[in-house]
Amino acid sequence: MTVILQNLHGNHACAMGAIAAGCRFFAGYPITPSSEIAERMSRELPLVGGTFVQMEDEIASIAAVLGASAGGIKSMTATSGPGFSLKQENIGLAAAAEIPCVIANVMRGGPSTGTPTRPAQGDIMQARWGSHGDRPVIALAPASVKEVYDQTIRAFNLSERYRMPVVLLFDQVISHLLEPIELADMASLELVDRPWATGDSAGFEPYASTETGVPPMPRPGDGYRTHTTGLTHGEDGFPTQDPEVVTRATQRLLDKVENHRADIESYECHDTEDAEVLIVAYGISARAARAAVRRARGQGIAAGLFRPITIWPFPEEALKAAASKAKAILVPEMNAGQLVLEIERIVGHDLPVAGLNRIDGQAINPDEILQRIKELAAK
Amino acid sequence: MNEITPDKFEIRDYLRLDLMPHFMCPGCGHGIALRALLWAVHELGIDKDNLAIVSGIGCSGRVGAYIDANTYHVTHGRPLAFATGLKLARPDLKVIVITGDGDCLAIGGNHLIHACRRNLDITCLMLNNEVYGMTGGQVSPTTAETRLTTTTPAGNSEPAFDACKLAEAAGAGLVGREVTMQTPALRNLIKEGLAYEGFSFLEVMSDCTEIYGRKNDLGDSAEMVLAQKSDMRPEAYTNSAEQPFRPNRLVTGILARNDRPEYGDTYRRQAAALCGEGDDAA
Amino acid sequence: MSIETIAAEADAVTADALTRNVLIVGVGGQGVIMISKVLALLCQTQGLQVKQSEVHGMAKRGGVVFSHVRFGAKAGDPVWSPTIPMGEADVLIAMEWAEGVRWLPFLRADTGVFIADTQQVIPPFACRNRDFFAEPAYATETPSEIVGQVSDGFALDAGRMAEELGNARAANTILLGTLSASLDFPLDDWLSVLNQFVPKGTEEINRRAFLLGRDWVETPRENPAMPAPTPALPIARPGIDVRLEITRSWCKSCDICVKLCPERCLDLDDQQIVRLKDPDACTGCRICEWLCPDFAIAVHHETPERPHSA
Numbered sequence: 026m027t028v029i030l031q032n033l034h035g036n037h038a039c040a041m042g043a044i045a046a047g048c049r050f051f052a053g054y055p056i057t058p059s060s061e062i063a064e065r066m067s068r069e070l071p072l073v074g075g076t077f078v079q080m081e082d083e084i085a086s087i088a089a090v091l092g093a094s095a096g097g098i099k100s101m102t103a104t105s106g107p108g109f110s111l112k113q114e115n116i117g118l119a120a121a122a123e124i125p126c127v128i129a130n131v132m133r134g135g136p137s138t139g140t141p142t143r144p145a146q147g148d149i150m151q152a153r154w155g156s157h158g159d160r161p162v163i164a165l166a167p168a169s170v171k172e173v174y175d176q177t178i179r180a181f182n183l184s185e186r187y188r189m190p191v192v193l194l195f196d197q198v199i200s201h202l203l204e205p206i207e208l209a210d211m212a213s214l215e216l217v218d219r220p221w222a223t224g225d226s227a228g229f230e231p232y233a234s235t236e237t238g239v240p241p242m243p244r245p246g247d248g249y250r251t252h253t254t255g256l257t258h259g260e261d262g263f264p265t266q267d268p269e270v271v272t273r274a275t276q277r278l279l280d281k282v283e284n285h286r287a288d289i290e291s292y293e294c295h296d297t298e299d300a301e302v303l304i305v306a307y308g309i310s311a312r313a314a315r316a317a318v319r320r321a322r323g324q325g326i327a328a329g330l331f332r333p334i335t336i337w338p339f340p341e342e343a344l345k346a347a348a349s350k351a352k353a354i355l356v357p358e359m360n361a362g363q364l365v366l367e368i369e370r371i372v373g374h375d376l377p378v379a380g381l382n383r384i385d386g387q388a389i390n391p392d393e394i395l396q397r398i399k400e401l402a403a404k
Numbered sequence: 405m406n407e408i409t410p411d412k413f414e415i416r417d418y419l420r421l422d423l424m425p426h427f428m429c430p431g432c433g434h435g436i437a438l439r440a441l442l443w444a445v446h447e448l449g450i451d452k453d454n455l456a457i458v459s460g461i462g463c464s465g466r467v468g469a470y471i472d473a474n475t476y477h478v479t480h481g482r483p484l485a486f487a488t489g490l491k492l493a494r495p496d497l498k499v500i501v502i503t504g505d506g507d508c509l510a511i512g513g514n515h516l517i518h519a520c521r522r523n524l525d526i527t528c529l530m531l532n533n534e535v536y537g538m539t540g541g542q543v544s545p546t547t548a549e550t551r552l553t554t555t556t557p558a559g560n561s562e563p564a565f566d567a568c569k570l571a572e573a574a575g576a577g578l579v580g581r582e583v584t585m586q587t588p589a590l591r592n593l594i595k596e597g598l599a600y601e602g603f604s605f606l607e608v609m610s611d612c613t614e615i616y617g618r619k620n621d622l623g624d625s626a627e628m629v630l631a632q633k634s635d636m637r638p639e640a641y642t643n644s645a646e647q648p649f650r651p652n653r654l655v656t657g658i659l660a661r662n663d664r665p666e667y668g669d670t671y672r673r674q675a676a677a678l679c680g681e682g683d684d685a686a
Numbered sequence: 687m688s689i690e691t692i693a694a695e696a697d698a699v700t701a702d703a704l705t706r707n708v709l710i711v712g713v714g715g716q717g718v719i720m721i722s723k724v725l726a727l728l729c730q731t732q733g734l735q736v737k738q739s740e741v742h743g744m745a746k747r748g749g750v751v752f753s754h755v756r757f758g759a760k761a762g763d764p765v766w767s768p769t770i771p772m773g774e775a776d777v778l779i780a781m782e783w784a785e786g787v788r789w790l791p792f793l794r795a796d797t798g799v800f801i802a803d804t805q806q807v808i809p810p811f812a813c814r815n816r817d818f819f820a821e822p823a824y825a826t827e828t829p830s831e832i833v834g835q836v837s838d839g840f841a842l843d844a845g846r847m848a849e850e851l852g853n854a855r856a857a858n859t860i861l862l863g864t865l866s867a868s869l870d871f872p873l874d875d876w877l878s879v880l881n882q883f884v885p886k887g888t889e890e891i892n893r894r895a896f897l898l899g900r901d902w903v904e905t906p907r908e909n910p911a912m913p914a915p916t917p918a919l920p921i922a923r924p925g926i927d928v929r930l931e932i933t934r935s936w937c938k939s940c941d942i943c944v945k946l947c948p949e950r951c952l953d954l955d956d957q958q959i960v961r962l963k964d965p966d967a968c969t970g971c972r973i974c975e976w977l978c979p980d981f982a983i984a985v986h987h988e989t990p991e992r993p994h995s996a
């Protein structure tokens with residue numbers, strides 16, 4: 026059975042994707058432009074045996090999400106820039122204690138309260154470095170309503186598989202975009218559940234490494250009676266300052282992402298095989314870039330688009346392959362230049378990397394990108 | 405699992421023995437509070453497998469780790485928010501929050517008032533030792549006026565919170581206070597809180613002997629315990645300038661009861677009604 | 687002065703002005719920081735460059751306290767790093783026996799001076815053996831073994847010496863005196879700096895304690911004997927069905943039980959661990975059990991029976 030939902034709103038697609046993924050707990054706090062995710066969840070969750078709660082603040086929302094997930098329920102919250110900032114400490118706890126959760130961050134202009142009703146892509150680096158210390162990060166950047174739905178499901182799957190927080194980064198334009206989308210047959214969806222601890226509770230070590238590097242999670246009530254802490258802990262779950270154990274524990278967290286890049290990385294290449302000017306764009310900016318590339322091709326310029334869907338970890342090798350024929354790279358972003366730093370790090374020593382930045386709360390349009398493509402092609 | 409005999413309370417049945425002795429300072433009242441809590445858990449026959457302890461940061465935050473249960477040591481100030489998610493997701497678990505005066509009233513103050521208002525079935529045990537002990541003895545929201553701490557070198561000039569009045573005003577289902585010296589009475593109070601269907605806020609007057617007591621010449625551990633009975637915290641909880649707080653008339657026991665529907669129960673009833681299988685049509 | 691100038695001057699003076707490294711170790715509350723502050727100020731009054739780096743985060747919870755003091759040339763600053771590398775401490779002064787043993791690898795193998803108090807402070811959460819009734823695990827090295835291993839070693843019972851002098855709290859000043867014998871500063875300067883750190887009214891006893899320590903090092907002598915641990919185990923009382931089960935390794939000597947026992951039948955033994963001194967007086971009222979923050983006492987009203995027989 027294929028269900029067709031006409032004109033689904035980006036934020037509603039996120040909520041519906043979460044329900045499809047098995048999310049049964051949502052805690053949130055009202056914040057523009059993400060509030061419709063909470064509103065939709067408050068209506069949908071009771072119908073499927075789930076729980077919605079509006080908490081007293083942004084920090085409480087993520088803390089409640091961690092509590093529910095620690096209880097064994099797939100959980101998420103949604104927010105925007107200021108709320109994302111407030112949630113960072115607890116996102117670190119989710120990474121350290123390996124509690125799966127999904128955070129949808131609908132980006133708006135900033136800093137501070139910024140431009141709540143205008144789009145931006147200002148949280149790329151916050152998603153990577155916002156919480157203190159070394160921790161693994163997965164962030165996904167959908168570029169359409171359909172992709173918001175799909176990537177929300179994928180965010181839950183990755184979060185469960187690797188027992189870590191996964192961030193969805195999209196922006197005000199996509200969140201309030203209505204697009205006709207076709208939703209997959211629920212039965213055909215591949216859904217992932219976190220590895221659960223089974224077997225003898227005696228001597229069980231909740232953070233012992235496994236072949237995948239992801240330890241099975243003890244479900245409260247199953248008799249394991251383990252300790253969960255944000256203090257750096259050993260395999261037994263109890264805090265330690267032993268330099269060897271601390272190194273091993275932190276490295277394992279990082280390796281969960283590093284060793285599974287093939288599974289986590291996702292991206293799209295458009296006309297990159299022979300591209301001399303390569304655009305690297307994500308989210309709403311990638312849609313404009315796609316149009317610009319088409320127009321450039323129409324004018325005989327070998328332009329191409331590399332669109333990372335997984336922003337963190339950045340698909341490095343795929344970018345290098347896509348840039349193999351490139352003479353210049355252009356990174357259009359709705360910020361003062363964030364992802365461009367990562368692109369410079371990856372290919373900047375071989376190629377000139379330029380940014381195209383808007384910080385005025387307006388989406389980048391195809392003509393602007395086309396103009397820069399022409400300039401770069403002429404060099 | 406250890407065999408637990410119903411009548412005789414053996415604290416070792418509820419402790420993670422391989423972590424003992426615990427790391428609290430000599431004479432720290434938190435240990436006595438922990439005994440009272442585990443005693444209450446024992447007498448109510450709560451299954452350790454279904455017991456979840458959530459704590460924040462600070463000396464109080466480290467108490468939970470010694471309990472042989474599902475224990476969560478989360479971010480500073482957030483145990484009530486974490487526990488809210490846990491209890492809503494898993495109503496079958498018995499959820500207890502162990503927090504401190506700084507964790508619960510300062511950085512986590514917002515969560516406390518909303519947890520009281522929401523009335524979810526959680527027992528919040530606030531161990532009040534009047535000081536930030538873990539960080540070396542800074543002033544806390546319950547430090548009595550004039551007391552010396554490492555950040556009030558001239559004596560504390562801020563009035564202290566009356567946490568129980570705060571919880572009562574915010575709508576907590578059950579509010580109580582007890583001192584660690586009255587261990588059996590404290591156990592009884594915690595039993596009341598655990599048995600209450602709704603949010604119970606219990607303030608435990610605990611002693612920080614090594615840092616706060618020493619800094620303020622409150623005597624050794626035993627003297628501080630004794631003082632709980634007679635002249636406890638002379639400057640705390642001043643009602644007004646004319647009506648100074650009378651520590652020897654400090655009210656303990658159950659201070660407020662506000663019976664209201666339990667939040668999780670209400671939510672699930674409403675959800676069932678939305679699904680068309682509600683039983684509250686009448 | 688620019689970094690470059692400092693570095694150049696440092697190079698110039700390094701040859702004739704060797705950096706001296708003093709490592710002071712102990713556990714919380716012993717006065718490690720006081721000793722290092724006296725030394726650091728003394729160095730300053732001598733016109734030396736000095737760096738002092740200390741860690742005392744968990745001191746109140748029985749944790750380790752240590753302080754690195756490095757000082758050197760009168761001009762420039764050849765002391766760049768505030769911490770002492772392994773094997774480069776000229777003097778290791780330990781206010782607690784096991785800490786001294788633990789830090790030994792930091793001492794210069796050829797010329798290092800080792801000074802240790804033989805006092806044992808057994809940290810409550812560092813006990814390796816946590817079986818009930820187990821004696822706490824603790825450094826087994828004896829003073830004579832260690833003193834024999836180092837180039838210049840001294841192990842003294844400063845606590846007892848201070849008690850005999852009339853103030854047990856002066857033990858750290860005695861150790862400061864022993865340290866002074868290994869460093870080349872005028873005695874009068876030591877004493878005047880010390881005076882600035884001791885509480886008012888205790889100047890004279892601290893001066894005597896200082897000189898006692900200094901003389902002790904300068905006079906060759908045998909090592910003092912360490913106090914022998916005396917076990918105090920559960921006492922079964924004949925005829926009465928009350929038994930106190932004391933978990934020695936959990937007791938932190940807070941004294942609550944001793945002072946709040948209505949019958950006054952408890953006390954602390956010479957290792958500061960609770961014991962039932964007067965079994966006949968015990969009524970089994972449980973107050974000690976209830977008020978022990980460390981769960982070290984269990985009162986049994988049944989026929990005595992050890993839960994774990996050896």
